[in-house]
Amino acid sequence: MIRREFLRGTALLASLPLVARPAQAAERLKVGFIYVGPVGDFGWSCQHDIARKALEQALAGKVETTYVENVPEGPDAERAIEGLARSGCKLVFTTSFGFMDATVKVAKRFPEVKFEHATGYKRAENLATYSGRFYEGRYVIGQIAGKMSKRGVVGYVGSFPIPEVVSGINAFMLGAWSVNPAMKVKIVWVNSWFDPGKEADAAKALIDQGADIVTQHTDSPAAMQIAEQRGVHAFSQDSDMLKFGPKAQLSGIIDNWSPYYIERTRAVLDGTWTSGDVWGGLGSRMVVMAPFTNMTPEVKMMAEATTASIAAGKLHPFHGPVYKQDGTLMVKDGAVLPDPDILGMNWYVKGIDEKAPG
């Protein structure tokens, strides 16, 4: 008897989160997000969360959002994603490459839920992929660096040698060489997405070795602060870091996911959502340049013009001819590098002396 009472009580309590909530918000679309870092990382995950909040505002009354933060890639990811699907989310954004296979597995089990996976390449009926053309922004900042550097050496603080980072380095240097063919790059990998102290140390090492421009593919503003202290220039990453380097910051790349999140959520509301692969760049404003600061009006005009022509599709950072380190022609004159090759880029363009990570 006692046991049965207890079980009934359990069932009653258990039903609370699952039933009580959807009942009071039956008509609202529930949208879920999975972040690889904490929302307080001031970087990648933080930018996704800012877009989530923008989505909630833009479609107020029609959507309800929720998220799970700091989900490690690995065995926990699948559970967290499925947890969102089970809690009634009809649209789930999984915002890190490492969630790819977990998203694929959960998408198979929940055919009625739409999934969106960032920076991956596996798709299904109910699983779309999206990514930013960050390399477009890197080309622009590379050009600025080429103009602004006095010593002709740029220091690059890398996180991990993954294709996105490698294509970023290549695009940066192609941009730099377009205005200063003698530009050199030094690359230091910190092997972490997140260790501010080490990022600061790497920036110091690069500046000490002659770099007068620092750019980074890591999340924190540590490198920017070091550049400010040492009186050299730097570019921001993920968000605008101008207040961390009021004299140092030239520009930077801002991840701007909100237009995409709002558009895709609208599509689900309208019933027009279909799977696909969207790469947003400067044109669709998924990648936005931080204000052009601390530079001469001429450099600023050049940067604005380059941004505009990339956004208009007139200029492609990987337009031919592009040669690999060993001199192999990778993109013919008049052609551009196809998207799958950018996605999986593991070779450096000719002129970068470092050993390619692949």
Add this chain to the structure above:
Amino acid sequence: MLIELERRSAPSRIMMLASPAIAVALTVVTAALLLAAIGVDPVHGLGVYFIAPLSTGWSLQELAVKASPLVLIAVGLAICFRANSWNIGAEGQYLAGAMLGGWFALAYQTAGAWWVLPGMLLLGALGGMLYALIPAALRVFFGANEILTSLMLVYVAQFGLDYLVRGPWRDPHGFNFPQTVAFEPAATMPLLLAGGRLHWGVLLAPLAVAVAIVFLGATLRGFELRVVGMAPRAGRFAGFDVRRDILLAFAVSGALAGLAGIIEVAGPIGQLLPTLSPGYGFAAIIVAFLGRLNPIGILLAGLILALSYLGGEQAQIALRVPLDLTIVLQGALLFYVLACDTFILYRLHLFGGRRKAVQRAA
């Protein structure tokens, strides 16, 4: 001192059973207060935290999947800690097992034969064991402290795995992203139930608990008393060869951690990635001590810790409770359990009450 402890003449059997219940009750109260403080209805919130994860078949499966590596590693660590060997590097041994077993899968999975999976498990255990024997050997033969070496080797294993999945073992058709090919069915843990993630590997955790009970059987009597109350150094004076003891303890705990690693890879993950563990090797240290270094206690402790992870996720999803609040709660739960265990061996006197009582009696 404000708090005074008085040793009981014998461990309290009542407290041995009641202590976990009191700790959980205190956690529930704390949780309710914290939830109320951030404006969440406490009753509703508690349901999400503690009951929702136990209420569906799916979440129960997930609970078992999450708890099993913790239990498996913690059982090994308990054996190690009881031999007074401080293996802090189970995380590295977990990764080493995942790497060696994963190598076997990558090399032979296309054979599709029955022996692929057993071979992986065997090599996984071997990998963990060999990696654990490094700090053990450094201590035995060079006198180097194993706390430092085993901890440092965690980072080394992590970088090694990182190198392998970004370089030589990378999926050639995976756009150069850092992961290996997905394992073939021959190299994947069969599911226990269709539709979920519960796989045969999960059964190895209770099996390890059972084996450990038998293995430790000879010294089991008076075990709670010794472990909770005294230094675990007693084993040293039992006349065993200390060097062999250390090597054996590390070998066993390393093998179990390596086994846990390859099971996760062959089970829920299904390939090698740069991040294979959400800190199982470190969490298992807590599980080992929460379980009072007793295999059955470890089984319970593993389930409780796993429940706290699942409940925290549920709370984030359903209530938008920040993750950090859950982590604070987890910390509080651990404190309560540890504090309540004190009453098994001790009576507590506040504000020097005992001294007054003694004076009065005199």
Add this chain to the structure above:
Amino acid sequence: MLLEPLLLTIITAATPLLVAALGELVVERSGVLNLGVEGMMVMGASCGFVVAILTGSSILGALAGIGAGMALAAVFALMTLGFAANQVASGLALTIFGLGLSGLIGADFVGARRDPAPKLHLAGLSDLPFVGPILFGEDGFVYASVALLLGVSWFLWRTRTGLMLRAIGDNPISAHALGHQVLRVRLLAILFGGGCAGLAGAYLSLGYTPFWVRGMTAGRGWIALALVVFSSWIPWRLALGAYLFGAVTILQLYAQGYGLGVPSQLMSALPYLATILVLVAISRSHGRGAGPASLGTPFVPDH
């Protein structure tokens, strides 16, 4: 001249490790093992930054960091001294607790900025070539770490209280029999350790990289713990270890800048491998560094 900035960077990298580890060394010398250094450190980073932002003062920030570390250490003391709970598990629980609490406290301050803590400037001295910036141009945290190193060495070997603390760490039962207040000494040692860890954390968020993000200690507390073991509980060897670890960490970054073509993962693993190798070499020539004999064992006075 590359050597000077290199040394400056190494000093910055080694200082938080040294400060946190010195505190833990005193704790362990008293016979208590507190594995919660990472948790106390991250609390110090969070509270230190928040208070510095609110008051505009780096000094108040550093004091708040020390206070936050001590507050967390007090919880640990309650657990391990008051309740005689297992020290290893309590320390790990403290790390979890500190990580979560620091995240909650700092949540509203993500993205706030401060100037780094001011550096010393002595007219003339700080401008000396080479030695000037290194000896006379550091920030207060670096000088504090040196003062702590000297102070802890002096305290442990030159004072009666230090002698008593070590005696308690080696044999609390006989120390108690001699009339020493074992629990009181251990409490003070734990609080001191917490203050040091908090100060080390505050250095990260006020001097090293002056901003707050969750989990910004990135495992430095664990390295500090390992360094205490490395030092065989001797302060000068601790300084050696901290500077060795910091130096290898920084040197591999500089080496990468020269483009050696070695996998960067191997470079990143070097500090850990180097520490193991040096420990093995030291242990071999000097024998196993005997830690405090009662390390990790709870002591309950028998009145």
